[in-house]
Amino acid sequence: MRRVAVLGATGSIGASALDVIARHPDRLQASVLAAGRNVDALLELCARHAPAHAVIADEARFDALKSGLAAAGLSTQPHAGMAAIDALVAGDTCDTVVAAIVGAAGLDSTLAAARAGRRIALANKESLVLAGSLVMAAARESGAAIVPVDSEHNAIFQCLPPQDGRAARDIRGLRRLVLTASGGPFRGRTRESLRDVTPAQAVAHPRWSMGPKISVDSATLMNKGLEVIEAHHLFGVAPGAIDVVVHPQSLVHSLVEFVDGSTLAQLGLPDMRTALAVGLGWPERLESGVAGLDLVRQGGRLDFEAPDLDAFPCLRLAFDALRAGGTAPAVLNAANEVAVDAFLSGRIGFLDIPALVEDALAALPAAEAGLDALREADGRARAHVTFAIGRRA
Numbered sequence: 001m002r003r004v005a006v007l008g009a010t011g012s013i014g015a016s017a018l019d020v021i022a023r024h025p026d027r028l029q030a031s032v033l034a035a036g037r038n039v040d041a042l043l044e045l046c047a048r049h050a051p052a053h054a055v056i057a058d059e060a061r062f063d064a065l066k067s068g069l070a071a072a073g074l075s076t077q078p079h080a081g082m083a084a085i086d087a088l089v090a091g092d093t094c095d096t097v098v099a100a101i102v103g104a105a106g107l108d109s110t111l112a113a114a115r116a117g118r119r120i121a122l123a124n125k126e127s128l129v130l131a132g133s134l135v136m137a138a139a140r141e142s143g144a145a146i147v148p149v150d151s152e153h154n155a156i157f158q159c160l161p162p163q164d165g166r167a168a169r170d171i172r173g174l175r176r177l178v179l180t181a182s183g184g185p186f187r188g189r190t191r192e193s194l195r196d197v198t199p200a201q202a203v204a205h206p207r208w209s210m211g212p213k214i215s216v217d218s219a220t221l222m223n224k225g226l227e228v229i230e231a232h233h234l235f236g237v238a239p240g241a242i243d244v245v246v247h248p249q250s251l252v253h254s255l256v257e258f259v260d261g262s263t264l265a266q267l268g269l270p271d272m273r274t275a276l277a278v279g280l281g282w283p284e285r286l287e288s289g290v291a292g293l294d295l296v297r298q299g300g301r302l303d304f305e306a307p308d309l310d311a312f313p314c315l316r317l318a319f320d321a322l323r324a325g326g327t328a329p330a331v332l333n334a335a336n337e338v339a340v341d342a343f344l345s346g347r348i349g350f351l352d353i354p355a356l357v358e359d360a361l362a363a364l365p366a367a368e369a370g371l372d373a374l375r376e377a378d379g380r381a382r383a384h385v386t387f388a389i390g391r392r393a
């Protein structure tokens, strides 16, 4: 029996992970559920999955969690605070961790899981963007297997022969990785036409149902930029050997090209339960609830086009940050998180997102990247963008 800690249980990935887990009561058990602030949703999940532990990151909500569990007659142990999540992940409560907290807030628990040698089904791409070298080094040292569940990286993981259950690195004969991008809700639009788009329009992803932050990232193409950096760390591939192609149907989840001219791809319906079944079951294949792919019924065509870096400069900014190295990806990520939050709450416009990220990267030059320096760069980028937004108001 694999005991699984689902971090970000109340979110979109959390729901997909718990759906797959519930299909395999003989093999998988949700032993820890962790959420940020949504106590009611967490209590509902506890009633359905009966985990041994439940954590709410917002400490002010501990009493609500505790009394809710007691009122429901559940024996689940309540905890509060981010440190409690890290301690549970590192302790004897689980052997597998679904890392699905959104944003840089997921870094500490991902690192805790990597240091503790857990099998990690990794959705929280921001932890790799912020501190990829450190997370990967910690996993190598402890023996933790990282199985990427971000759909593109999961596709590449399936196309490459995994090494000891880990994402393959230093792959002989590899020419390049090709990440597919849906193009988001604004594919085909000019930069100028994006000036007044609303948060509701930006989160209306054409193919995937996801949380608000990653949906906006898909709309700006920052999601693909973050994924390029994620792929660099997971698979040890240089930025010049990672390409992005827009594929609006989101059926080809990514491709791997070899020096002999072969290209391997993984295809499937756009449903994250497939990637999570791979992450939770590997090397076994688990039934996920996702139907097979009928290419004729899906419209009978697969389209591909180049990304428009003029309308969507975030992808270029991410490549620039990866090439600059050091603290630059941490600055990119933190600036983007603050800008996306401001966009979602109506304080800035859509085109301000790339402008603010570019400004932060220019203002905070890349420095050497130890964990303390990365945290400091993250904090300085947040302060810089928050100040810049305040000045505009």
Ligand SMILES: NC(=O)C1=CN([C@@H]2O[C@H](COP(=O)(O)OP(=O)(O)OC[C@H]3O[C@@H](n4cnc5c(N)ncnc54)[C@H](OP(=O)(O)O)[C@@H]3O)[C@@H](O)[C@H]2O)C=CC1
Pocket (backbone or CB within 6 Å): 007, 008, 009, 010, 011, 012, 013, 014, 034, 035, 036, 037, 038, 039, 057, 082, 099, 100, 101, 102, 103, 105, 123, 124, 125, 126, 149, 150, 151, 208, 209, 210, 211, 212, 213, 214, 272
């Ligand atoms: N959704 C998808 O299909 C995909 C997502 N990903 C990645 O997976 C991650 C999660 O995305 P998604 O599920 O869409 O996001 P959601 O917004 O749907 O969910 C986010 C989850 O994180 C929790 N959370 C937020 N802050 C904290 C915190 N400080 N401590 C603990 N938990 C916290 C939220 O809890 P609460 O709501 O209770 O506050 C919620 O459970 C992101 O990194 C994203 O990039 C990658 C590929 C695909």
Ligand SMILES: CC(=O)[C@@H](O)[C@H](O)COP(=O)(O)O
Pocket (backbone or CB within 6 Å): 150, 151, 152, 180, 181, 182, 183, 184, 208, 214, 217, 218, 219, 223, 224, 272
């Ligand atoms: C499901 C998943 O992995 C998302 O990261 C998805 O890729 C977002 O779609 P975009 O290709 O539009 O960024």
Ligand SMILES: [Mn+2]
Pocket (backbone or CB within 6 Å): 150, 151, 152, 227
């Ligand atoms: Mn993805």
